Amino acid sequence: MPRAKGIAMEWIVLGIVVILLFVLVGIYNRLVSLRQNVRRGVADIDAQLRQRHDLIPNLVETVKGYAGHEQETLRQVIEARNAAASGEVSSGDETRLRVALDKLLALGEAYPDLKASANFQELQRELADVEDKLAAARRALNAAVARYNTGIESFPAVLFAGMFGFSEADFHRLDDSEKGTVDQAPKIAF
Numbered sequence: 634m635p636r637a638k639g640i641a642m643e644w645i646v647l648g649i650v651v652i653l654l655f656v657l658v659g660i661y662n663r664l665v666s667l668r669q670n671v672r673r674g675v676a677d678i679d680a681q682l683r684q685r686h687d688l689i690p691n692l693v694e695t696v697k698g699y700a701g702h703e704q705e706t707l708r709q710v711i712e713a714r715n716a717a718a719s720g721e722v723s724s725g726d727e728t729r730l731r732v733a734l735d736k737l738l739a740l741g742e743a744y745p746d747l748k749a750s751a752n753f754q755e756l757q758r759e760l761a762d763v764e765d766k767l768a769a770a771r772r773a774l775n776a777a778v779a780r781y782n783t784g785i786e787s788f789p790a791v792l793f794a795g796m797f798g799f800s801e802a803d804f805h806r807l808d809d810s811e812k813g814t815v816d817q818a819p820k821i822a823f
Contacts (some may be wrong), residue, residue: 660790664799667781671802674774678805681767682727686718688763689730692737692756699747700740709733734760771805778802 693707713730738757741748748754781802785794794800 656789657793660793661797664781664784664790664794664797667777667784668799668802670777671774671781674770674777677770678767678774681763681770682717685730685760685763685767686714688756688760689714689734692734692753692760695750695753695756696737696740696747699744699750699753703740706733706736706740710737775804778804 689710693710696703697707710730710733713726713733717726717730719726738760741753741757784790785799785801
Protein backbone atom coordinates (compact mmCIF):
# COMPACT_ATOMS: atom_id res chain seq x y z
CA MET A 634 0.00 0.00 0.00
CA PRO A 635 2.78 2.54 0.76
CA ARG A 636 4.27 1.84 -2.67
CA ALA A 637 0.88 2.60 -4.29
CA LYS A 638 0.71 5.94 -2.45
CA GLY A 639 4.20 6.79 -3.69
CA ILE A 640 3.28 5.99 -7.30
CA ALA A 641 0.06 8.00 -7.02
CA MET A 642 2.03 10.93 -5.57
CA GLU A 643 4.53 10.75 -8.45
CA TRP A 644 1.67 10.90 -10.97
CA ILE A 645 0.15 13.90 -9.18
CA VAL A 646 3.49 15.74 -9.15
CA LEU A 647 4.06 14.85 -12.80
CA GLY A 648 0.54 16.11 -13.65
CA ILE A 649 1.18 19.40 -11.85
CA VAL A 650 4.51 19.84 -13.66
CA VAL A 651 2.86 19.17 -17.03
CA ILE A 652 0.07 21.65 -16.27
CA LEU A 653 2.61 24.29 -15.20
CA LEU A 654 4.59 23.66 -18.37
CA PHE A 655 1.48 24.18 -20.50
CA VAL A 656 0.67 27.38 -18.59
CA LEU A 657 4.21 28.69 -19.11
CA VAL A 658 4.11 27.87 -22.82
CA GLY A 659 0.76 29.65 -23.11
CA ILE A 660 2.05 32.74 -21.30
CA TYR A 661 5.20 32.81 -23.42
CA ASN A 662 3.27 32.45 -26.70
CA ARG A 663 0.83 35.20 -25.71
CA LEU A 664 3.66 37.57 -24.84
CA VAL A 665 5.44 36.78 -28.12
CA SER A 666 2.24 37.57 -30.02
CA LEU A 667 1.82 40.88 -28.19
CA ARG A 668 5.47 41.81 -28.80
CA GLN A 669 5.07 41.04 -32.51
CA ASN A 670 2.07 43.38 -32.65
CA VAL A 671 4.28 46.15 -31.24
CA ARG A 672 6.99 45.41 -33.81
CA ARG A 673 4.41 45.43 -36.59
CA GLY A 674 3.20 48.83 -35.35
CA VAL A 675 6.72 50.23 -35.54
CA ALA A 676 7.13 48.78 -39.04
CA ASP A 677 3.80 50.32 -40.13
CA ILE A 678 4.98 53.75 -39.00
CA ASP A 679 8.26 53.26 -40.85
CA ALA A 680 6.37 52.29 -44.00
CA GLN A 681 4.20 55.42 -43.82
CA LEU A 682 7.27 57.59 -43.23
CA ARG A 683 8.97 56.03 -46.26
CA GLN A 684 5.87 56.69 -48.35
CA ARG A 685 5.90 60.31 -47.19
CA HIS A 686 9.61 60.58 -47.99
CA ASP A 687 8.99 59.15 -51.48
CA LEU A 688 6.30 61.75 -52.25
CA ILE A 689 8.47 64.72 -51.39
CA PRO A 690 10.77 64.73 -54.45
CA ASN A 691 7.71 64.72 -56.73
CA LEU A 692 6.19 67.59 -54.78
CA VAL A 693 9.45 69.56 -54.92
CA GLU A 694 9.75 69.02 -58.70
CA THR A 695 6.19 70.21 -59.21
CA VAL A 696 6.82 73.35 -57.16
CA LYS A 697 10.10 74.01 -59.03
CA GLY A 698 8.17 74.34 -62.25
CA TYR A 699 6.05 77.16 -60.85
CA ALA A 700 8.22 78.70 -58.16
CA GLY A 701 11.78 77.87 -59.13
CA HIS A 702 13.15 81.02 -57.51
CA GLU A 703 12.05 79.72 -54.07
CA GLN A 704 15.36 77.85 -53.91
CA GLU A 705 15.84 78.24 -50.15
CA THR A 706 12.50 76.61 -49.35
CA LEU A 707 13.14 73.82 -51.86
CA ARG A 708 16.63 73.25 -50.46
CA GLN A 709 15.28 73.06 -46.89
CA VAL A 710 12.67 70.50 -47.92
CA ILE A 711 15.20 68.30 -49.71
CA GLU A 712 17.71 68.50 -46.84
CA ALA A 713 15.02 67.70 -44.27
CA ARG A 714 13.73 64.82 -46.39
CA ASN A 715 17.22 63.37 -46.83
CA ALA A 716 17.94 63.61 -43.10
CA ALA A 717 14.62 62.00 -42.20
CA ALA A 718 15.00 59.25 -44.83
CA SER A 719 18.63 58.50 -43.98
CA GLY A 720 17.86 55.47 -41.87
CA GLU A 721 17.27 55.80 -38.15
CA VAL A 722 14.19 57.96 -37.77
CA SER A 723 14.48 60.64 -35.12
CA SER A 724 11.75 62.89 -33.90
CA GLY A 725 13.87 65.97 -34.67
CA ASP A 726 14.39 64.98 -38.31
CA GLU A 727 10.70 64.31 -38.80
CA THR A 728 9.81 67.62 -37.12
CA ARG A 729 12.22 69.50 -39.37
CA LEU A 730 10.71 67.74 -42.39
CA ARG A 731 7.17 68.59 -41.26
CA VAL A 732 8.06 72.30 -40.91
CA ALA A 733 9.77 72.34 -44.32
CA LEU A 734 6.78 70.60 -45.92
CA ASP A 735 4.41 73.14 -44.41
CA LYS A 736 6.51 75.93 -45.99
CA LEU A 737 6.48 74.13 -49.32
CA LEU A 738 2.71 73.64 -49.25
CA ALA A 739 2.27 77.30 -48.29
CA LEU A 740 3.86 78.25 -51.61
CA GLY A 741 0.62 77.09 -53.20
CA GLU A 742 -1.03 80.17 -51.73
CA ALA A 743 1.60 82.50 -53.17
CA TYR A 744 1.45 81.01 -56.67
CA PRO A 745 -2.08 80.67 -58.07
CA ASP A 746 -0.86 78.65 -61.08
CA LEU A 747 0.78 76.16 -58.72
CA LYS A 748 -2.33 76.04 -56.56
CA ALA A 749 -4.40 75.27 -59.66
CA SER A 750 -2.01 72.57 -60.91
CA ALA A 751 -3.70 69.16 -61.00
CA ASN A 752 -0.37 67.49 -60.22
CA PHE A 753 0.20 69.71 -57.16
CA GLN A 754 -3.35 69.08 -55.94
CA GLU A 755 -2.97 65.31 -56.37
CA LEU A 756 0.34 65.32 -54.50
CA GLN A 757 -1.26 67.35 -51.71
CA ARG A 758 -4.10 64.81 -51.49
CA GLU A 759 -1.62 61.92 -51.41
CA LEU A 760 0.39 63.66 -48.71
CA ALA A 761 -2.75 64.28 -46.64
CA ASP A 762 -3.67 60.60 -47.06
CA VAL A 763 -0.21 59.51 -45.91
CA GLU A 764 -0.45 61.83 -42.90
CA ASP A 765 -3.81 60.30 -41.99
CA LYS A 766 -2.37 56.79 -42.29
CA LEU A 767 0.66 57.82 -40.24
CA ALA A 768 -1.56 59.15 -37.47
CA ALA A 769 -3.58 55.92 -37.52
CA ALA A 770 -0.38 53.84 -37.42
CA ARG A 771 0.83 55.82 -34.42
CA ARG A 772 -2.46 55.26 -32.60
CA ALA A 773 -2.36 51.54 -33.46
CA LEU A 774 1.22 51.29 -32.18
CA ASN A 775 0.30 52.91 -28.90
CA ALA A 776 -2.67 50.54 -28.51
CA ALA A 777 -0.39 47.55 -29.21
CA VAL A 778 2.16 48.85 -26.68
CA ALA A 779 -0.59 49.25 -24.08
CA ARG A 780 -1.79 45.66 -24.63
CA TYR A 781 1.78 44.34 -24.52
CA ASN A 782 2.71 46.24 -21.35
CA THR A 783 -0.54 45.13 -19.71
CA GLY A 784 0.24 41.55 -20.75
CA ILE A 785 3.68 41.52 -19.15
CA GLU A 786 2.43 43.23 -16.00
CA SER A 787 -0.61 40.97 -15.51
CA PHE A 788 -0.63 37.99 -13.20
CA PRO A 789 0.68 35.30 -13.72
CA ALA A 790 2.77 36.59 -16.68
CA VAL A 791 4.47 39.15 -14.43
CA LEU A 792 6.11 36.24 -12.59
CA PHE A 793 7.81 34.98 -15.76
CA ALA A 794 8.01 37.90 -18.24
CA GLY A 795 11.39 39.13 -17.06
CA MET A 796 12.77 35.63 -16.97
CA PHE A 797 11.63 35.13 -20.59
CA GLY A 798 13.29 38.39 -21.68
CA PHE A 799 10.18 40.53 -22.07
CA SER A 800 10.57 44.15 -21.02
CA GLU A 801 8.26 47.14 -21.14
CA ALA A 802 7.83 48.79 -24.56
CA ASP A 803 7.83 52.55 -25.07
CA PHE A 804 4.84 54.41 -26.37
CA HIS A 805 5.30 56.54 -29.48
CA ARG A 806 5.94 59.99 -28.11
CA LEU A 807 5.49 63.27 -29.92
CA ASP A 808 7.75 66.24 -29.58
CA ASP A 809 6.24 69.63 -28.76
CA SER A 810 5.88 70.69 -32.39
CA GLU A 811 3.76 67.62 -33.23
CA LYS A 812 1.42 67.67 -30.23
CA GLY A 813 -2.09 68.53 -31.27
CA THR A 814 -1.39 68.19 -34.99
CA VAL A 815 -0.46 64.57 -35.55
CA ASP A 816 -4.04 63.34 -35.75
CA GLN A 817 -5.08 66.06 -38.15
CA ALA A 818 -4.67 66.12 -41.89
CA PRO A 819 -2.41 68.91 -43.07
CA LYS A 820 -4.33 72.14 -43.66
CA ILE A 821 -4.57 72.50 -47.40
CA ALA A 822 -6.44 75.46 -48.77
CA PHE A 823 -7.52 75.62 -52.39
